[in-house]
Amino acid sequence: MSQQVAITTRGVTRDFQSGSQTITVLHGIDTEIRAGELTYVVGESGSGKTTLISIMCGILWPTKGEVTVFGTDIYDLDDTALVDFRLENIGFIFQQYNLIPSIDAASNAAVPLIAQGMDRHEAREKARGMLEKLNIGDQADKLPNQLSGGQQQRVAIARALVHEPRLVVCDEPTAALDANSGRRVMDLLREVAVAEDRACIIVTHDNRVFDLADRILVLEDGLITHDGKEMPDDH
Amino acid sequence: MLWIAIRMLTGDKQKFYGLVFGIAFSTLLITQQLTIFINLIERGASAVYSEPTADVWVMDPVSRTPDVNFPMPATALDKVRGVPGVEWAVPHLRAGASVRTSDGDLEGVSIVGVDDATLIGLPKRLIEGDISVLSQPDSVIIDDVGAGKLFENGADPIGARLELNDQRAVIRGIADAIPTFTSQVTLYTKYSQALNYVPGTRNRMTFVIANAADGITHEELASRIEEQTGLRARTREEFAQDGIDFIIENTGIPLNFGITVALGFIVGVAIVGLTFSLFIRDNIKQFGALKAIGVTNAKIRKMVTVQAGLVGLIGYGLGILATVAFIWGFSGNPDFKGFYIPWQIPLISCAAVFVILGLTGWLSLRTVLKTEPAAVFR
Ligand SMILES: Nc1ncnc2c1ncn2[C@@H]1O[C@H](COP(=O)(O)OP(=O)(O)OP(=O)(O)O)[C@@H](O)[C@H]1O
Ligand SMILES: [Mg+2]
Numbered sequence: 230m231s232q233q234v235a236i237t238t239r240g241v242t243r244d245f246q247s248g249s250q251t252i253t254v255l256h257g258i259d260t261e262i263r264a265g266e267l268t269y270v271v272g273e274s275g276s277g278k279t280t281l282i283s284i285m286c287g288i289l290w291p292t293k294g295e296v297t298v299f300g301t302d303i304y305d306l307d308d309t310a311l312v313d314f315r316l317e318n319i320g321f322i323f324q325q326y327n328l329i330p331s332i333d334a335a336s337n338a339a340v341p342l343i344a345q346g347m348d349r350h351e352a353r354e355k356a357r358g359m360l361e362k363l364n365i366g367d368q369a370d371k372l373p374n375q376l377s378g379g380q381q382q383r384v385a386i387a388r389a390l391v392h393e394p395r396l397v398v399c400d401e402p403t404a405a406l407d408a409n410s411g412r413r414v415m416d417l418l419r420e421v422a423v424a425e426d427r428a429c430i431i432v433t434h435d436n437r438v439f440d441l442a443d444r445i446l447v448l449e450d451g452l453i454t455h456d457g458k459e460m461p462d463d464h
Numbered sequence: 465m466l467w468i469a470i471r472m473l474t475g476d477k478q479k480f481y482g483l484v485f486g487i488a489f490s491t492l493l494i495t496q497q498l499t500i501f502i503n504l505i506e507r508g509a510s511a512v513y514s515e516p517t518a519d520v521w522v523m524d525p526v527s528r529t530p531d532v533n534f535p536m537p538a539t540a541l542d543k544v545r546g547v548p549g550v551e552w553a554v555p556h557l558r559a560g561a562s563v564r565t566s567d568g569d570l571e572g573v574s575i576v577g578v579d580d581a582t583l584i585g586l587p588k589r590l591i592e593g594d595i596s597v598l599s600q601p602d603s604v605i606i607d608d609v610g611a612g613k614l615f616e617n618g619a620d621p622i623g624a625r626l627e628l629n630d631q632r633a634v635i636r637g638i639a640d641a642i643p644t645f646t647s648q649v650t651l652y653t654k655y656s657q658a659l660n661y662v663p664g665t666r667n668r669m670t671f672v673i674a675n676a677a678d679g680i681t682h683e684e685l686a687s688r689i690e691e692q693t694g695l696r697a698r699t700r701e702e703f704a705q706d707g708i709d710f711i712i713e714n715t716g717i718p719l720n721f722g723i724t725v726a727l728g729f730i731v732g733v734a735i736v737g738l739t740f741s742l743f744i745r746d747n748i749k750q751f752g753a754l755k756a757i758g759v760t761n762a763k764i765r766k767m768v769t770v771q772a773g774l775v776g777l778i779g780y781g782l783g784i785l786a787t788v789a790f791i792w793g794f795s796g797n798p799d800f801k802g803f804y805i806p807w808q809i810p811l812i813s814c815a816a817v818f819v820i821l822g823l824t825g826w827l828s829l830r831t832v833l834k835t836e837p838a839a840v841f842r
Contacts, residue, residue: 279841279842282841283838283841288756288836288837288838288840288841289836289837289838308761309760309762312755312758312759312760313758313760314758315756315757315758316757316758316759317758319758321753321756321757321840323753323756323840323841324841325749327749327750327752327753327840328750329468329471329472329475329747329750330475330476331471331472331474331475331476332468332471332472332475336468336471340468340754340757341757341758343465343467343468344465344754344757344758344759344763345758349467388757400841
C-alpha cells in the first residue's frame with residue numbers, strides 16, 4: 230500500500246487562557262497521519278487529545294505551528310475557505326451525535342451534501358445508500374428520537390461519510406457502547422472510512438478496541454510519547 | 465439548508481407556536497389598538513364628515529371645532545355670500561340642548577339646524593324617512609346611533625315625540641351619520657326650527673358653510689373669506705383636522721392608547737425574545753455541528769433570518785386576520801360604527817414585527833455566530 234500523507238503537523242502548540250493563567254495544552258506536536266490507516270489517539274483525561282484532533286481537522290486554531298491536510302496548509306486559508314475545505318474534505322463524528330431532532334435519519338445523514346448545495350432529494354437518496362451500507366437502511370425515515378443510541382450513532386457515522394471525505398475524525402465513539410458494539414463500530418469505521426487515499430483518526434480511552442488500530446499515538450501532557458502499532462507495555 | 469432551518473423551527477412545535485403566538489398577539493394588540501385610536505379621534509371630525517357638501521366652514525374667530533363654537537351675528541351670512549368665488553353659502557347651527565324622553569329621563573343632545581331652503585347640512589343618506597319630512601311642523605331627524613341610544617327598549621323612533629328645551633319635536637326620519645366622539649344624540653332640523661329649540665340669545669348662527677366656485681381652490685377661498693370678513697374660515701380638511709386635534713390635545717386618549725401599543729410591543733419582544741433565544745439555545749449544539757461540518761456564518765445568518773422571517777410572516781398574518789375579525793365582529797355595534805383599518809396601520813405593525821424579530825434574531829444569532837465549532841467535541 231502506498232502511504233500517502235494525510236496530515237502533517239509542524240511545531241503545533243496550543244495555549245488556553247484560564248482566568249489570568251495561560252496553560253499550554255500542546256507542546257509542539259510534530260507528526261504525520263498516513264492515509265490508508267486507522268489511527269488512534271490515546272492518553273489520559275486532560276492530556277490534550279481532543280485539542281489535538283480539533284486542530285488537525287480545522288476547527289481549532291493552533292497557537293503556533295502549521296497543519297497541512299492533504300497538501301493544504303489549512304490555517305493559511307481565510308475563514309470562509311477553511312469552512313469550505315472542511316465541508317469538502319472532512320467528516321465529523323461527534324460524541325453526542327448532534328443530530329437535528331426534527332428531520333429524519335436520511336435527511337440528517339444528507340446534511341453535508343445539502344450544505345454543499347446538492348438537491349435535497351438527490352442528497353437523501355445518497356444518504357439512504359450510506360445508511361443501507363451501515364445496515365440501518367430500514368430506519369431512514371425515522372426521526373432521531375425514534376432510534377436507539379446505537380442507531381443514532383450509525384446515522385451520525387453516515388453523516389460523516391456521505392460526502393466521501395478524505396479525513397474522518399471521531400472523538401470517543403465507543404465510550405457509551407458495550408464491548409461488542411464498540412468493536413463493531415470500529416470495524417465499520419475501518420471498512421467505510423479507511424481507503425488508500427483516506428484516513429481516519431479516532432480518539433479513544435477504550436482499551437477493549439486497542440487491537441483494532443493500525444497505529445496508536447499516545448499523548449501525555451501535550452506531547453506524543455509513543456507512536457506504534459501496539460500500545461506500549463506500561464499502559 | 466433553508467429547508468433544514470425551517471424544519472428545525474417547525475419541528476419544535478411548542479416553541480414554534482409560542483413564537484407565532486407572540487408575534488400574532490403583538491400584531492393584534494398594535495394593529496387593533498391603533499385602529500381604534502385612529503377611528504376614535506377621527507370622531508372629532510364626524511360633524512365635518514357627516515356634512516357631505518361644504519368646501520369651507522366659516523365661523524367666529526374664537527370657534528375651534530364643530531362643537532366648541534361661538535355664535536355670530538346673522539349678518540355674517542351676507543358677508544360671506546359677498547365674497548367673490550363663493551358659489552353658495554348657507555347658515556348652519558350647532559348647539560346643545562336637553563331632551564326629556566318619554567321615560568322622563570334627561571338626555572343631552574346636539575341640535576343641527578340646516579338651511580331651510582336647500583337642506584344643505586343634512587347627512588347624505590337617510591335610513592328612514594325622506595328629507596321632505598322636515599317641512600312638516602316640529603320635525604326632527606335623528607342620527608341612527610342616537611336613535612339606538614334614545615330608544616334602547618327597541619321602540620320605533622319614527623313618530624316619537626320629544627320635549628326639546630320645552631319645545632315639541634317629532635322624529636320623522638333617521639339619518640345615517642357617523643357618531644360624534646361622545647356619541648351624543650344628534651337631531652337635525654331646519655335652521656328656522658332650530659332657532660326655536662335653542663334658548664334665545666341675540667346671535668345664534670354658529671357656522672356658515674360655503675362652496676367654492678369653479679377654478680378656485682378651497683384654501684384660496686378660505687383665505688379670501690378671512691381677509692374680507694374678519695371671520696375664521698377653514699377648509700373641509702382643515703376643519704376635520706381641527707376636530708381631531710382637539711381630541712388629541714384635550715383627552716388622555718393618545719397616552720392611553722400609546723401605552724397599550726407600547727405594551728403590545730414590549731410583550732412581543734418579551735415573548736418572542738425569550739422563546740427565540742430558548743429555541744436557539746436548544747439548538748446550539750446542532751448549529752455548532754453545522755458550523756464544524758462546513759456551514760459558513762453567512763449561511764447560518766440566512767438560516768436564522770429565514771426562521772425569524774417565517775415566524776414573522778405567519779404571526780403577522782394571523783394578527784392582522786384577528787384584527788380584521790375583531791373589527792368585523794364589532795361592526796354591528798354602534799360604538800364601532802364606520803370603523804375601518806387605515807392602510808398605514810398594518811404597515812406600522814409590520815414595522816414593529818420587523819423590529820421585534822430583528823432585535824431578538826440579532827441577539828440570538830450572536831450566540832450562534834460566537835459558538836466555536838471546536839465546542840462540538842466538548
Ligand atoms: N476551551 C478551553 N478553554 C480552556 N481550557 C481548555 C479548553 N479546552 C481544553 N482545555 C484544557 O486543555 C486540557 C486538555 O483538554 P482536552 O479536551 O484536549 O483533553 P482530552 O485529552 O481530550 O481529555 P478527555 O479524555 O477528558 O476528553 C484540559 O486541561 C482542558 O481543561
Ligand atoms: Mg476529549
